[in-house]
Amino acid sequence: MHTLINVGVAQISVADNPAVLRTILGSCIGICIYDKVKKTGGLAHILLPTGSGNNQKPEKYADTAIPLLLEKLDKAGCKRENMSAKITGGASMFKFNSSVSLAQIGERNIEMTIKQLEDAHIPIMVAEVGGSTGRVIDFYLEDGRLKVRSGGKEKVFYKV
Amino acid sequence: MQAQIKQRLEQIVNNIGQLPSMPDVAGRVVTMVGDPDVAFNKVSEEISKDQAITTNVLKLCNSAYFSRGKEISSIERAAVTLGLKEVKDIVVVAATKSLLDKEIIGYDLAKGELWKHGLAVAVLAKNIANLKNYKDIADIAFTGGIIHDVGKTVLALYVQSAFKEIVETVEQKQITFQLAEKEIMGFDHQEIGEKILQKWSFPHILRDIVRYHHEPENAPEESKLIVSIVHIANTICLMGGIGIGSDGLYHQLSDEAIKAVGMKDAELENIYANLPDVIDQVSAIQ
Numbered sequence: 001m002h003t004l005i006n007v008g009v010a011q012i013s014v015a016d017n018p019a020v021l022r023t024i025l026g027s028c029i030g031i032c033i034y035d036k037v038k039k040t041g042g043l044a045h046i047l048l049p050t051g052s053g054n055n056q057k058p059e060k061y062a063d064t065a066i067p068l069l070l071e072k073l074d075k076a077g078c079k080r081e082n083m084s085a086k087i088t089g090g091a092s093m094f095k096f097n098s099s100v101s102l103a104q105i106g107e108r109n110i111e112m113t114i115k116q117l118e119d120a121h122i123p124i125m126v127a128e129v130g131g132s133t134g135r136v137i138d139f140y141l142e143d144g145r146l147k148v149r150s151g152g153k154e155k156v157f158y159k160v
Numbered sequence: 161m162q163a164q165i166k167q168r169l170e171q172i173v174n175n176i177g178q179l180p181s182m183p184d185v186a187g188r189v190v191t192m193v194g195d196p197d198v199a200f201n202k203v204s205e206e207i208s209k210d211q212a213i214t215t216n217v218l219k220l221c222n223s224a225y226f227s228r229g230k231e232i233s234s235i236e237r238a239a240v241t242l243g244l245k246e247v248k249d250i251v252v253v254a255a256t257k258s259l260l261d262k263e264i265i266g267y268d269l270a271k272g273e274l275w276k277h278g279l280a281v282a283v284l285a286k287n288i289a290n291l292k293n294y295k296d297i298a299d300i301a302f303t304g305g306i307i308h309d310v311g312k313t314v315l316a317l318y319v320q321s322a323f324k325e326i327v328e329t330v331e332q333k334q335i336t337f338q339l340a341e342k343e344i345m346g347f348d349h350q351e352i353g354e355k356i357l358q359k360w361s362f363p364h365i366l367r368d369i370v371r372y373h374h375e376p377e378n379a380p381e382e383s384k385l386i387v388s389i390v391h392i393a394n395t396i397c398l399m400g401g402i403g404i405g406s407d408g409l410y411h412q413l414s415d416e417a418i419k420a421v422g423m424k425d426a427e428l429e430n431i432y433a434n435l436p437d438v439i440d441q442v443s444a445i446q
């Protein structure tokens with residue numbers, strides 16, 4: 001049996017084959033990074049693009065959580081050159097007044113996540129982001145595949 | 161099939177026997193506490209008549225979320241230590257758990273997700289009321305938060321069979337999920353929820369919260385503020401993925417609600433950023 005690990009809002013979890021990392025996303029982003037040689041991976045569930053800096057939880061923000069996730073993967077013995085990423089989430093409310101900045105958070109999360117991964121030279125294999133659907137994701141560490149359930153439909157992404 | 165669903169739901173709302181029931185004590189306590197002149201002992205007597213509720217209420221009084229430190233071993237003590245409004249909220253938590261803490265097919269909510277969603281909206285709505293200095297209605301925001309989606313428990317089965325049409329309607333007409341529910345099935349989960357609360361003899365203000373939580377702009381003037389508070393709490397929880405189901409974020413964030421509560425942009429973002437604290441508060445309710 002695969003051990004199922006639930007990753008909560010503003011949490012980071014790193015595990016080995018054959019664990020499965022699960023999280024549920026609205027406007028947040030689930031960043032899944034996998035080392036295909038070591039078969040180890042990690043999931044960061046971020047809420048916001050950047051923090052205000054005053055000793056907030058680094059796991060909350062894309063610009064601090066992604067470096068932290070990479071650090072944890074390094075410590076677990078992963079190699080950067082074997083890593084790739086899949087990102088999901090970043091949904092927005094269907095209807096809102098565009099002057100409300102909260103409503104823009106999904107988009108801003110997507111932008112910052114992509115930028116952070118590019119800066120770290122981690123290739124993004126899948127970006128299943130945006131829209132207005134909620135997403136339940138299962139990240140399988142046996143092969144790095146990602147199952148995304150959303151709006152009653154299910155998709156599986158295998159590329160690592 | 162649409163016609164069948166409409167007909168079936170019509171039957172259900174016109175025959176309250178088919179709507180979920182609630183221990184009588186809940187409706188009585190909620191109504192009693194709504195009266196500012198009610199006597200403490202009248203409320204505790206009412207609760208104490210129901211042994212099962214009493215046990216659960218005492219357990220919750222001593223949970224990390226509600227406890228004030230000292231052990232509470234009687235309802236009388238709870239009323240004095242926590243106040244009637246808090247005891248009323250605890251009664252509602254105890255009374256609604258079995259109904260709300262289950263899998264909600266159709267909306268794709270696993271067992272426990274709708275329950276945790278209700279608690280998170282309750283906690284957050286209460287926090288918002290306190291933050292914006294509407295302290296006298298913070299308890300109503302909490303009660304309303306717990307039960308705002310109660311209509312989903314009845315509608316779920318029908319949403320499951322009509323899901324494809326609802327989603328198509330959302331996309332073609334660019335309307336929210338709840339409006340599409342109404343268009344396809346004749347009723348949305350707010351209206352069904354309102355009927356359920358009528359059956360339970362819950363007061364008007366709570367019925368308004370349930371009925372208008374996705375459309376606070378249409379709420380009657382006298383309940384617009386409280387409906388708006390719950391609307392904002394619900395939206396922020398959904399954005400954080402707490403209790404997000406197959407209807408996703410196919411809802412609105414109402415500008416009118418933001419104005420009614422007087423929320424600034426930075427305050428909204430801050431509340432969203434602090435969702436992990438709300439999740440911790442919810443786990444402290446057991």
Ligand SMILES: [Fe+2]
Pocket residue numbers: 308309349373374
């Ligand atoms: Fe709702």
Ligand SMILES: [Fe+2]
Pocket residue numbers: 277281308309394
């Ligand atoms: Fe809700």
